[in-house]
Amino acid sequence: xxxxSANQLELxxxxxxxxxxxxxxxxxxxEAMEESLARAAKSRYGSEMDIRVSIDRKTGxxxxxxxxxxxxxxxxxNYQAEFTTESAKPYFMAPKPGQNAxxxxxxxxxxxxxxxxxxxxTFVEEVPPVEMGRIAAQSAKQVILQKVREAERDRQYxxxxxxxGTIINGVVKREEYGNVIVDVGRGEGILRxxxxxxxxxxxxxxxxxxxxxxxxxETRGPQIFLSRTAPEFMAELFKxxxxxxxxxxxxxxxxxxDPGSRAKIAVISYDGSIDPVGACVGMRGSRVQAVVNELQGxxxxxxxxxxxxxxxxxxxxxxxEVSKVVLDEDAERIEVxxxxxQLSLAxxxxxxxxxxxxxxxxxxxxIMTEEEESARRQKEFEERTQLFMDTLDLDEFFAQLLxxxxxxxxxxxxxxxxxxxxxxxxxxxxxxxELQTRARENLEAQAKAALDNARALGAEDSLINFEGLTPQxxxxxxxxxxxTLEDFATCADWELAGGWTTVxxxxxxxxxxxxxFDMSLEEAQHLVMTARVLLGWVDPTELEEEDAEGxxxxxxxxxxx
Numbered sequence: 001x002x003x004x005s006a007n008q009l010e011l012x013x014x015x016x017x018x019x020x021x022x023x024x025x026x027x028x029x030x031e032a033m034e035e036s037l038a039r040a041a042k043s044r045y046g047s048e049m050d051i052r053v054s055i056d057r058k059t060g061x062x063x064x065x066x067x068x069x070x071x072x073x074x075x076x077x078n079y080q081a082e083f084t085t086e087s088a089k090p091y092f093m094a095p096k097p098g099q100n101a102x103x104x105x106x107x108x109x110x111x112x113x114x115x116x117x118x119x120x121x122t123f124v125e126e127v128p129p130v131e132m133g134r135i136a137a138q139s140a141k142q143v144i145l146q147k148v149r150e151a152e153r154d155r156q157y158x159x160x161x162x163x164x165g166t167i168i169n170g171v172v173k174r175e176e177y178g179n180v181i182v183d184v185g186r187g188e189g190i191l192r193x194x195x196x197x198x199x200x201x202x203x204x205x206x207x208x209x210x211x212x213x214x215x216x217x218e219t220r221g222p223q224i225f226l227s228r229t230a231p232e233f234m235a236e237l238f239k240x241x242x243x244x245x246x247x248x249x250x251x252x253x254x255x256x257x258d259p260g261s262r263a264k265i266a267v268i269s270y271d272g273s274i275d276p277v278g279a280c281v282g283m284r285g286s287r288v289q290a291v292v293n294e295l296q297g298x299x300x301x302x303x304x305x306x307x308x309x310x311x312x313x314x315x316x317x318x319x320x321e322v323s324k325v326v327l328d329e330d331a332e333r334i335e336v337x338x339x340x341x342q343l344s345l346a347x348x349x350x351x352x353x354x355x356x357x358x359x360x361x362x363x364x365x366x367i368m369t370e371e372e373e374s375a376r377r378q379k380e381f382e383e384r385t386q387l388f389m390d391t392l393d394l395d396e397f398f399a400q401l402l403x404x405x406x407x408x409x410x411x412x413x414x415x416x417x418x419x420x421x422x423x424x425x426x427x428x429x430x431x432x433x434e435l436q437t438r439a440r441e442n443l444e445a446q447a448k449a450a451l452d453n454a455r456a457l458g459a460e461d462s463l464i465n466f467e468g469l470t471p472q473x474x475x476x477x478x479x480x481x482x483x484t485l486e487d488f489a490t491c492a493d494w495e496l497a498g499g500w501t502t503v504x505x506x507x508x509x510x511x512x513x514x515x516x517f518d519m520s521l522e523e524a525q526h527l528v529m530t531a532r533v534l535l536g537w538v539d540p541t542e543l544e545e546e547d548a549e550g551x552x553x554x555x556x557x558x559x560x561x
Contacts, residue, residue, distance in 0.1 A: 030055050032147030037062055045127065050081040064129050070121045088117040100126035156187040157222035160215045167236045168226075172206040182208055182226060189224035197228050197296050198260035209294060211236060228295075231255035234263060237294055241287045242280055244269075250276045253305040256359035260296050262348075264316060264356045266305040277302045301356075309334070309361065316357040320346035323370055333364045340369045384408055391442045392435060401425065414439035450475040458483045466534075468527045473514055480513055489531040497524040 016026050037053040041064055045051055050067040070083045083091070093113050095101040103110040104122045170182035170189060178193035180202055191210055202208060210226035211233035227233060235252045244250040250269050257263040269276035280302045281288050288300055306312040310325035313334060324337035338346045346367050347354050358365045368376075381403055388399035391410055401424050407413055413421075414436055421432035450471040451464065457478035462485035464474055482488055497519045498512030512519070532538040 027057075028151040029148060030057065032151075034062075035147065037064075041127075041129075046080060048078055048080040051127070062129065064127050066125045066127050068123045068125075070117045070119050070123075072119055083117065083123070085116055085119065088121070088123070091123055092117045153217075153222055157215065157217050159186055160184075160212070160222065160224055161217075164212050164215045165232065165236075166212055167209060167233070167240070168212055169207065169209050170226075172202040172204055172208055174204060175202065180208070182210065184224060187222065187224055189226045191226040191228065195225075195227040195229050197298070200228070200296065229257065229259035231257050231263075234265065234291065234295065234300075237291045238265065238280060238287075241282070241290050244274060244276075244279045249274060250279055254360045254362075256356040257298070258352055258356060260298055262299045262301070262352055262356065263295075264301045264303055264360050266303045266312070266316070266360055268305040277304055303360070309363070313357065313361050313363070313365070316360045317346055317353065320353065322346070324373070327363075333366065334361075335366045335368065337368055337370055337373045340371055343367065343369050388413075392438045398426075410439045410443055414443055447471040454478045460484045462486075463488055466531065468530070470517070473517055476513055476516075482513075485531055485535060489528060489535055489537060491528060493521055493524040493528055496528070497521045 016029075034053045034055055037055075038051050041051040041053065042049060045066070050069075052065050052067055054063050054065070055061070056063070068081055068083055070085060070088050073084045073086075076082055076084050092103065094111075095103075102124050103113075103117070104124055105118065105120070110121070168184050168189070170184040173181045173183045173188065175181070180191040180196070182189045182191055189210065189212070191208070195213070210228055211230050212224060213227040213230055213232075214223075214225040216223045216225070232255070234257060235255050238252060239245045242250065245252060245267075249271050250267055252265060252267055254266040255263065256265075265280070267276040267280055269279070279287075288302065292298060292300060301318060303312075303315045303318065306315065310327055313325060313336065314322045317336065317338075320338055320342045322336055322338055326335040326337075336346070345353070348356075354365055354367055381400075384403045384407075385396065385399045387410070388394055388402050388407075389396060392399070392413070394402075402413065405420075405424055407416075416436075418429070418432050418436070421427055421435060422429065427435075447470070451474065454464065454471065454475040454477075457475070459474055459478040460483055463469070463477070463483060466485055466488070469477070477483075477488065482491065491513075494510055494512065496512050496514045498515040499510045499521065501510055512524070514524070529538065533540050
């Protein structure tokens with residue numbers, strides 16, 4: 001097949017037809033045709049030649065040209081497509097009549113030929129069109145189809161990449177192994193089995209509303225991943241139903257879902273005259289009911305958000321009543337005490353209520369009844385009473401008085417201001433001094449025993465004399481094999497103070513060697529760095545510079561805040 005013998009307008013007509021069918025730019029189809037024709041021409045003239053094809057967008061005429069570029073002498077690699085300035089001299093002149101050639105520089109034809117060709121100049125010479133055999137024509141067709149597919153994929157990706165995080169309406173096309181393929185207009189989305197609500201089933205032609213969770217560019221084309229179980233899907237549905245959320249007057253702060261069963265959504269109003277819960281519920285529940293119907297009857301608890309975490313948690317555990325909340329911010333855990341009859345309601349069916357409240361607040365929640373908490377407090381009271389009876393040689397009544405006044409350790413009794421002991425009924429100044437003397441003597445005996453045990457375990461003076469560690473700490477370290485200052489300096493701060501590790505979305509406690517002594521992470525960092533400075537492992541001036549930089553950064557952050 002000769003290009004010259006074909007109807008030249010047929011190329012443009014074909015390009016326009018394909019572009020309309022695939023909804024892409026006709027220019028991209030023409031470019032694919034040009035590339036396919038150039039590839040076929042290279043097979044005729046030689047693969048090393050730089051053969052290019054341009055199709056006139058008006059007449060459809062295909063023009064074949066050979067391009068040679070002027071390069072530096074040392075960069076010459078392809079003699080068929082490149083010149084050196086020396087080898088270009090015989091060609092660097094105005095083209096002869098009928099030669100159909102032109103010299104180009106910076107995208108424009110050269111008209112003045114004084115001097116020599118410059119690096120980057122190109123000599124463009126028209127060559128005869130090629131005769132395309134069956135194999136070449138088939139190859140050209142494959143190139144065009146490939147380019148059209150790539151253009152179609154790029155168009156789909158560009159259209160949907162910015163729509164991630166929004167809701168889209170589509171039509172079910174088919175179901176494959178539980179996954180639903182959805183026609184979303186100029187593309188297809190996939191709703192996986194685990195992204196469907198409960199046991200939802202769809203038939204071909206059903207209309208469906210989904211959340212665009214992700215759009216990825218992959219080799220087989222853009223993949224549009226849909227979801228109906230994502231918490232963001234519920235948030236977007238409320239945004240559609242509640243104008244105040246769309247306008248920014250009400251904000252959705254957190255969403256937690258057990259898809260198809262129950263959900264909790266926390267909202268806050270930035271207008272004091274608008275109730276966020278009432279606005280989301282709507283007149284006679286019309287707004288929330290519209291969301292419930294879309295989510296297959298999923299029950300929704302709408303909760304007022306509060307900056308105070310305990311207050312927010314009390315709201316999140318509704319409809320259960322909460323008696324007491326104890327927050328441990330370091331461990332990101334919270335203890336909740338509820339009346340005995342409210343326990344099952346607070347936990348919920350299969351732990352659903354407390355699980356959703358935990359997701360909503362981002363805290364691990366421990367729930368106990370008032371009876372359980374009372375039993376725990378009674379046990380702690382008895383243990384502390386027995387401690388004072390054994391160590392201070394007190395009778396039970398006197399020991400209970402100390403515990404009732406809030407004393408929990410020997411250190412508190414030994415080193416508290418004397419006036420705090422005198423407020424206890426029946427304690428005069430002489431009795432208070434005697435209590436402190438006994439407490440200090442007991443602590444000294446414990447310290448001596450711990451130090452003797454540490455030495456017996458192999459603890460060296462370099463660790464024993466290190467400021468910041470108590471004898472009991474040194475004993476614990478020696479039991480774990482940390483016996484010298486060098487050993488201590490190699491410890492990580494979390495090994496000493498403990499911490500938390502998140503694995504597969506679950507938080508796990510890392511026990512620290514010195515955690516029982518209430519050592520914080522910052523204290524552990526300071527002790528380890530001090531040991532490294534004493535050993536000469538760290539330059540103290542560098543440490544001071546880092547501290548100064550940290551202080552400057554904190555100051556800048558405070559100013560910005």
